[in-house]
Amino acid sequence: MLKFLPVWFLLLLPLAVSAQHALLTGKVLTPELQPLELATVAIQGTSLATQTKVDGTFTLRVPAQKALILRVKYLGYVGLEKQVQLTPNQELRLELTLQPDPQQLGTLDVRGKNGQDTREQASMTKLDPRDIKNLPSAFGDFNKVLVTLPGVSSNNELSSTYSVRGGNYDENLVYVNNIEIYRPFLISAAQQEGLSFVNPDLVGDIAFSSGGWQPKYGDKLSSVLNIQYKQPKEFAGSVSGSLTGGTVHLEATSKNKRVTYLVGARHKNGKYLLQALPVDGMYNPVYTDAQAYLTIDLSKDSLRRGRTMLNLLGSYARNNYAVEPESQVTTFGTRQAPLRLSIGFEGRELMEYSTYQGGLNLSHRFSVSYTSELILSAVHSWEREFREVEAFYRLCDVSTTGNNVGECQQELGFGTQYDHARNTLLARIGTAEIRNTWQSGQRSKVQFGAKLGSENIADELSEYGFADSADFVTQTYFLKSKLNLNTLRYSGFVQHTIELDSLRTITYGLRATYWDFNGELDVSPRVQYSFITRQNPDLSFKAALGVYYQPPFYRELRNPEGQLNAKLKAQRSVHAIVGSDYLFKAWDRDFKLTAEAYYKWMTNVVPYDIDNVRLRYFALNNAKAYAAGFDVRVNGEFIPGAESWLSLGLLTTKENLVGDSLSRYSAQGEVVGKEELGYIRRPTDQLLNIGVFFQDHLPDNPTIRMSLNLVYGSGLPFGPPRRPEYRNAFDGKSYKRIDIGFSKLIVLESDLVERKRASLESLWIGLEVLNLIDARNRVSYTYVSDVNNLTYAVPNFLTGRRLNLRFVAKF
Numbered sequence: 001m002l003k004f005l006p007v008w009f010l011l012l013l014p015l016a017v018s019a020q021h022a023l024l025t026g027k028v029l030t031p032e033l034q035p036l037e038l039a040t041v042a043i044q045g046t047s048l049a050t051q052t053k054v055d056g057t058f059t060l061r062v063p064a065q066k067a068l069i070l071r072v073k074y075l076g077y078v079g080l081e082k083q084v085q086l087t088p089n090q091e092l093r094l095e096l097t098l099q100p101d102p103q104q105l106g107t108l109d110v111r112g113k114n115g116q117d118t119r120e121q122a123s124m125t126k127l128d129p130r131d132i133k134n135l136p137s138a139f140g141d142f143n144k145v146l147v148t149l150p151g152v153s154s155n156n157e158l159s160s161t162y163s164v165r166g167g168n169y170d171e172n173l174v175y176v177n178n179i180e181i182y183r184p185f186l187i188s189a190a191q192q193e194g195l196s197f198v199n200p201d202l203v204g205d206i207a208f209s210s211g212g213w214q215p216k217y218g219d220k221l222s223s224v225l226n227i228q229y230k231q232p233k234e235f236a237g238s239v240s241g242s243l244t245g246g247t248v249h250l251e252a253t254s255k256n257k258r259v260t261y262l263v264g265a266r267h268k269n270g271k272y273l274l275q276a277l278p279v280d281g282m283y284n285p286v287y288t289d290a291q292a293y294l295t296i297d298l299s300k301d302s303l304r305r306g307r308t309m310l311n312l313l314g315s316y317a318r319n320n321y322a323v324e325p326e327s328q329v330t331t332f333g334t335r336q337a338p339l340r341l342s343i344g345f346e347g348r349e350l351m352e353y354s355t356y357q358g359g360l361n362l363s364h365r366f367s368v369s370y371t372s373e374l375i376l377s378a379v380h381s382w383e384r385e386f387r388e389v390e391a392f393y394r395l396c397d398v399s400t401t402g403n404n405v406g407e408c409q410q411e412l413g414f415g416t417q418y419d420h421a422r423n424t425l426l427a428r429i430g431t432a433e434i435r436n437t438w439q440s441g442q443r444s445k446v447q448f449g450a451k452l453g454s455e456n457i458a459d460e461l462s463e464y465g466f467a468d469s470a471d472f473v474t475q476t477y478f479l480k481s482k483l484n485l486n487t488l489r490y491s492g493f494v495q496h497t498i499e500l501d502s503l504r505t506i507t508y509g510l511r512a513t514y515w516d517f518n519g520e521l522d523v524s525p526r527v528q529y530s531f532i533t534r535q536n537p538d539l540s541f542k543a544a545l546g547v548y549y550q551p552p553f554y555r556e557l558r559n560p561e562g563q564l565n566a567k568l569k570a571q572r573s574v575h576a577i578v579g580s581d582y583l584f585k586a587w588d589r590d591f592k593l594t595a596e597a598y599y600k601w602m603t604n605v606v607p608y609d610i611d612n613v614r615l616r617y618f619a620l621n622n623a624k625a626y627a628a629g630f631d632v633r634v635n636g637e638f639i640p641g642a643e644s645w646l647s648l649g650l651l652t653t654k655e656n657l658v659g660d661s662l663s664r665y666s667a668q669g670e671v672v673g674k675e676e677l678g679y680i681r682r683p684t685d686q687l688l689n690i691g692v693f694f695q696d697h698l699p700d701n702p703t704i705r706m707s708l709n710l711v712y713g714s715g716l717p718f719g720p721p722r723r724p725e726y727r728n729a730f731d732g733k734s735y736k737r738i739d740i741g742f743s744k745l746i747v748l749e750s751d752l753v754e755r756k757r758a759s760l761e762s763l764w765i766g767l768e769v770l771n772l773i774d775a776r777n778r779v780s781y782t783y784v785s786d787v788n789n790l791t792y793a794v795p796n797f798l799t800g801r802r803l804n805l806r807f808v809a810k811f
Helices: 002-019 142-148
Strands: 021-029 040-043 049-051 057-063 068-073 080-084 091-097 124-127 172-176 203-209 223-229 236-242 245-253 259-269 280-297 308-333 338-367 370-398 408-441 444-469 472-499 504-515 520-532 539-550 571-586 589-605 608-611 614-617 623-639 642-657 661-665 671-676 679-681 688-698 701-713 735-747 762-770 778-785 791-797 802-810
Touching: 040 057, 049 057, 080 091, 142 688, 142 701, 308 370, 308 791, 338 791, 623 688
Parallel strands: 021 091, 172 223
Antiparallel strands: 021 057, 040 049, 040 068, 068 080, 124 203, 203 223, 236 245, 236 802, 245 259, 259 280, 280 308, 308 338, 338 370, 370 408, 408 444, 444 472, 472 504, 504 520, 520 539, 539 571, 571 589, 589 623, 608 614, 623 642, 642 679, 642 688, 661 671, 688 701, 701 735, 735 762, 762 802, 778 791
């Protein structure tokens, strides 16, 4: 037996050696949590070394029971050393973050895949979710931060809608975790809207494009808002409250980090704010929603976590707006000739809708270079509009002299307006989509996908109105119909992004859509190009050119008579954009200056008029239009540790309707011909738009802060209804509003101390002054005729100055 001992020793030696080894795995990241490819990972003093893959991961077999020095290097970053000692067969997973090397970066431009860098895409803005949570606004709505961006405007603080570069509210795409979000259909006034879909407490990443976006995004004409909800890393939550309602949210992850969840609920009551409207009455507006986002890591191999992910999103929203108007007194006109309209109301108005939405995203990484996603979503929305209001009005001129200053001295007109509505709408929308990403090379990425959508809409309209003035009763409108729409939509895209070198990037591709309702196939080619100047790495330029179609949705299809136009084609727009980004330092802090010029040429345009926030479409492709403008934005830490920005936009947008004309009359008053109107201002033609978001804090006490939200927009055009010769012929007043908030942060537990699972971390207390300057902004006009048949445009004003108290408790 002894003579075979050397043989047994040689046979068992590999097993003994194997038992003395361990496995070291991990990921190498930038401070922005972006993976670093081809980083060197080595054990000091040995020949053991490897390089990271595309996703930044590495695997290294190392000796066990030895004190080892792990060294990580990457060009342009400070090397990292970490001491490790593993037991036999142990598997240790590390997440290593490398910091940029200022000395090397000063002489060498090292570019990685930074998700926050927008210099490769035209008209793309990334926002920090932390900046929006304490933004002072009427309802704490997420979309109010968008209004401070260049090219974005909204002339109503009660509305979550916005207009981008001359487009309307229905021309904006909104995605949450790659699931498209839809607006309610029947909303006719901003105070009926309630809350936008996005819950600020759940947001992890914000990307906004105001034009020229890539083919992977859908089919609208104006903008894309892409929201990603965050991935929790530990248990946390918050509770907030104010004079308009409150919110609560929870987030957590399982012990093995395979399951995370986000839950958020909001409840708002707008009674306090709506009491500042000119119309006195009994308001009862209640808005409630709840959302949940769940992620599950289905990967079986612990070394390949994140390979198969299941994401689930669910939401429920219920808005109930009820009002019993009582009276309204509006003084308008000029200082020399003031007029007054007094209105008494009887009746009530009720608007309510319930929306359920769910989505599923199943992604699988087949290899380090190929990932596929399956996205399923469904929407169920039920809406009801009830109106039974009779208004008794009296128009008079106001005395400006004598003992009766401010009193009516002569009655110019009186009458009654009656409005009746019983409208209901049921919408069911479902989609199935597959998206694929193929990293075909270190500098080449291909994305492609296909989508199928189903729409089922049942709409019942019953509304009418009449006016009783000077003993004459005139029916002003009548609408009664039952409509059903059942359609299928097909779409697909392919795009290719190539990094020509470390300075130049090009993205090009196609998007195609087909709708079985009108049998129309649309193909949209799009291209983006960007480059960073070699002489000055802080200066970059970008350009985008593409065709964008917007197939009609239900609102565009329905004409003012309540009929669907089955022959309505998709609106088409060509985007041409050139811009530049410049990174610079001031006061030893980083700033960014972005400037863009754009031109949009639109054909097959469906004209519309704006009534408050309701868009009344003509349901005809009988116009062509254009929009041109210039946007500029500078952002950075004007105050250390507080991001702020200033935006400015210049815009002109006009349209030319087929067949609109003015009659020419002879001296005898006879019609002798027609004169084409040509190009006229579109309803969203706003020449100047300024947005400011500014944060400040006390130099010696950063827990005492100030946030300011300033918006200015020049006047929008308007004109009397059913008078095409005066459509958008008059200039409205400018919109100006300043909301300011003062806050105190009370830190109850330091991040350096390990917190208990449900302990209170901090308390934020704020006082907001809404509409600081008490501006009398106009939202719409009521048209009243006097005894001489002269028509007056009586302005309807928005809310005045209001104080609001808020608190946010985090745990």
